[in-house]
Amino acid sequence: xxxxxxxxNIESKIIFPSSHLIFEGSKNEGAIYNENSRPCPLLSYGRxxxxxxxxxxxxxxxxxxxxxxxxxxxxxxxxxxxxxxNLFAKRSKKNLxxxxxxxxxxxxxxxxxxDVARAFLFFTKRNIKNQIFNVSSENLKVxxxxxxxxxxxxxxxxxxxxxxxxxxxxxxxxxxxKKIKFKFKYNYIKFLxxxxx
Numbered sequence: 201x202x203x204x205x206x207x208x209n210i211e212s213k214i215i216f217p218s219s220h221l222i223f224e225g226s227k228n229e230g231a232i233y234n235e236n237s238r239p240c241p242l243l244s245y246g247r248x249x250x251x252x253x254x255x256x257x258x259x260x261x262x263x264x265x266x267x268x269x270x271x272x273x274x275x276x277x278x279x280x281x282x283x284x285x286n287l288f289a290k291r292s293k294k295n296l297x298x299x300x301x302x303x304x305x306x307x308x309x310x311x312x313x314x315d316v317a318r319a320f321l322f323f324t325k326r327n328i329k330n331q332i333f334n335v336s337s338e339n340l341k342v343x344x345x346x347x348x349x350x351x352x353x354x355x356x357x358x359x360x361x362x363x364x365x366x367x368x369x370x371x372x373x374x375x376x377x378k379k380i381k382f383k384f385k386y387n388y389i390k391f392l393x394x395x396x397x
Contacts, residue, residue: 201252221246269336273313304343307369312386336372
């Protein structure tokens with residue numbers, strides 16, 4: 201972020217992709233986070249995203265921060281499909297079982313890569329600056345995502361485990377983004393129908 205701030209044109213708008221993982225250290229079970237919620241990053245990735253947000257806010261530059269939820273979508277390289285919504289789709293395509301740790305009750309905030317691209321384009325065309333927006337289209341439980349996969353691929357076995365998990369996840373509130381007339385066009389079931397069929 202330092203180099204972007206230092207070397208980019210002073211007149212340009214910086215649109216920064218931050219992450220929902222700035223809340224991954226949450227101890228508040230089932231919390232719903234908006235743009236004013238207090239971040240609680242846990243691992244280095246989330247901490248680095250939050251540090252970049254702070255640098256941008258203090259830079260005096262024109263910026264937009266987009267806090268992306270878990271992004272899904274196929275780019276032609278299955279090696280990159282390692283986050284949960286992508287991994288479940290990838291395994292379902294191969295008729296491999298899906299493990300549901302702690303029964304799959306964790307909440308996941310997700311968004312299509314296509315809507316992420318649309319959000320970036322949206323802010324290049326709007327006179328909005330120095331704001332943070334959550335970019336999340338759906339808040340689903342892991343078991344709901346697994347069931348969607350199994351509905352399309354009945355051969356896929358769902359295995360519930362009793363493994364402990366750090367927490368039951370959290371939701372990302374997208375009301376602020378919707379209030380400025382951004383409309384999400386894609387959802388997970390649409391992605392699955394395309395990818396699995």
